Amino acid sequence: MEFKSDTDTEVLVQLVEYIMVKKNLPLVEAVQVALHQVIGAYAIAIIDKRDPRQIIAARKQSPLVVGIGKDEFFLGSDASPIIDYTDKVVYLEDGNIAVIRLDEGLKVISILGKEQELKVKTVDIDLGQIEKGGYEHFMLKEIFEQPECLMNCMRGRINVEGNHVTLSAMIDYRQQLLGAKRIVIVACGTSWHAGLIAGQLFESLCRIPCEVEYASEFRYRNPVVTKDDVVIAISQSGETADTLAAIQLAKEQGAFIFGICNAIGSSIPRATNTGTYIHVGPEIGVASTKAFTGQVTVLSMLALCLAAERKTISEDLYKQMVKELTQIPDKMEQALKTNEQIEHLAPIFTYAKNCLYLGRGYNYPLALEGALKLKEISYIHAEGYPAAEMKHGPIALIDSEMPVFVIATRDRLYEKVISNIQEVRARGGRVTALVTEGDTQIQKFADHVITLPDTPECFQPLIASIPLQLLAYHIAVCKGKDVDRPRNLAKSVTVE
Ligand code: F6R
Numbered sequence: 001m002e003f004k005s006d007t008d009t010e011v012l013v014q015l016v017e018y019i020m021v022k023k024n025l026p027l028v029e030a031v032q033v034a035l036h037q038v039i040g041a042y043a044i045a046i047i048d049k050r051d052p053r054q055i056i057a058a059r060k061q062s063p064l065v066v067g068i069g070k071d072e073f074f075l076g077s078d079a080s081p082i083i084d085y086t087d088k089v090v091y092l093e094d095g096n097i098a099v100i101r102l103d104e105g106l107k108v109i110s111i112l113g114k115e116q117e118l119k120v121k122t123v124d125i126d127l128g129q130i131e132k133g134g135y136e137h138f139m140l141k142e143i144f145e146q147p148e149c150l151m152n153c154m155r156g157r158i159n160v161e162g163n164h165v166t167l168s169a170m171i172d173y174r175q176q177l178l179g180a181k182r183i184v185i186v187a188c189g190t191s192w193h194a195g196l197i198a199g200q201l202f203e204s205l206c207r208i209p210c211e212v213e214y215a216s217e218f219r220y221r222n223p224v225v226t227k228d229d230v231v232i233a234i235s236q237s238g239e240t241a242d243t244l245a246a247i248q249l250a251k252e253q254g255a256f257i258f259g260i261c262n263a264i265g266s267s268i269p270r271a272t273n274t275g276t277y278i279h280v281g282p283e284i285g286v287a288s289t290k291a292f293t294g295q296v297t298v299l300s301m302l303a304l305c306l307a308a309e310r311k312t313i314s315e316d317l318y319k320q321m322v323k324e325l326t327q328i329p330d331k332m333e334q335a336l337k338t339n340e341q342i343e344h345l346a347p348i349f350t351y352a353k354n355c356l357y358l359g360r361g362y363n364y365p366l367a368l369e370g371a372l373k374l375k376e377i378s379y380i381h382a383e384g385y386p387a388a389e390m391k392h393g394p395i396a397l398i399d400s401e402m403p404v405f406v407i408a409t410r411d412r413l414y415e416k417v418i419s420n421i422q423e424v425r426a427r428g429g430r431v432t433a434l435v436t437e438g439d440t441q442i443q444k445f446a447d448h449v450i451t452l453p454d455t456p457e458c459f460q461p462l463i464a465s466i467p468l469q470l471l472a473y474h475i476a477v478c479k480g481k482d483v484d485r486p487r488n489l490a491k492s493v494t495v496e
Pocket of ligand 1: 189190191234236237239243286289492
């Protein structure tokens with residue numbers, strides 16, 4: 001057979017056609033035969049123009065959802081574009097084929113042609129959740145809805161008195177979770193940053209050793225995983241190919257897998273032993289905002305549950321921490337009031353070619369997250385760095401052209417961060433500092449100060465993420481960028 005294209009999708013169509021003609025097979029059987037020869041992940045839909053009343057769809061390691069309407073069907077990689085038309089969907093299982101005929105309806109078969117049970121699910125997504133609701137961009141809407149999202153995330157999990165957390169996974173899989181000798185977190189991008197915060201929580205509150213890994217590295221580096229490990233996979237979309245592969249690897253080595261996802265019914269929750277949804281509603285903006293704070297909230301609840309059960313924190317501290325968590329949505333509302341100030345500041349930074357984000361402790365992952373938000377939507381190069389590591393190299397970059405954003409909220413490392421700010425100032429760096437209300441020291445050294453409500457340091461990233469998201473948003477808008485659809489990025493990274 002002669003290749004007529006070097007695009008994989010086009011090659012596949014040619015292969016199906018070739019098999020149909022050569023073996024005189026109907027389309028569905030030709031697809032089965034062709035897919036036996038295909039290596040790698042795919043989600044495909046094929047129509048033969050000679051028989052347009054039929055669609056054959058198939059998936060392997062890439063998501064595919066079939067929506068069932070009245071005399072019509074829909075295909076998508078997740079349910080959100082479909083729910084405008086129907087709430088009845090079938091999540092196609094890996095390796096299965098959907099045969100859709102307008103006259104006969106939907107049938108699902110295995111790649112060997114065996115008919116499969118049709119598992120129709122009703123999706124519960126409110127259409128209003130995927131509209132902009134008066135905001136200029138989904139990203140801005142999603143930033144502003146975080147207080148409500150976090151209330152939804154905690155609802156039914158934290159009691160009305162606000163002093164106790166119950167996670168159903170903790171009840172159903174108590175033994176497996178409490179038996180963890182080690183926690184390994186696997187995730188990508190923003191979800192990995194949430195994981196870095198959680199890693200500190202699991203170690204400091206629960207005294208469980210915790211490693212936080214990029215799923216894309218973990219899956220290829222032959223890691224040591226044992227049946228005493230609990231592997232936590234974090235993913236907004238629940239479809240990230242590398243995270244799914246990391247889960248698979250950990251499962252094969254006998255680890256217990258806990259998923260933290262947003263998209264209901266997506267592949268990762270289906271591949272894990274148990275987990276907790278973050279329940280922040282569909283996230284449409286490509287840059288993740290509310291999913292990040294939802295993930296950190298669920299991970300905080302999980303850490304508090306484990307710490308209470310393992311008695312690694314006192315009961316009083318546990319209750320106090322749970323209470324503090326319930327107050328986060330109100331404090332986020334306060335943090336959102338910085339929007340106007342940040343909108344005014346944003347034009348100053350649009351000239352920048354490079355920006356530096358500094359933080360320590362729980363705020364270090366947040367520095368990474370702030371930098372990622374700026375990079376992905378404004379295309380300004382940005383680096384997140386642990387503030388004390390500056391002197392080991394990056395300080396050489398500092399000059400008056402380099403905006404430096406420092407998360408300098410009041411915590412154990414506050415005084416040290418002040419010294420780091422002074423080091424930056426001494427080299428002519430322009431500092432914008434995120435500080436705790438009542439702070440009077442930092443304004444002496446910083447060019448701009450953004451004030452945030454006080455909260456225990458482990459929850460500070462939940463509050464301080466708001467101005468960083470707003471900063472990235474307003475800078476990108478000032479630069480005229482397409483905030484909701486940044487170039488080269490996809491919302492679900494279903495390829496490795
Ligand atoms: C950044 C962002 C990405 C995702 C990453 C993982 O704003 O959205 O870095 O966090 O692609 O995606 P999920 O969480 O869907 O696995």
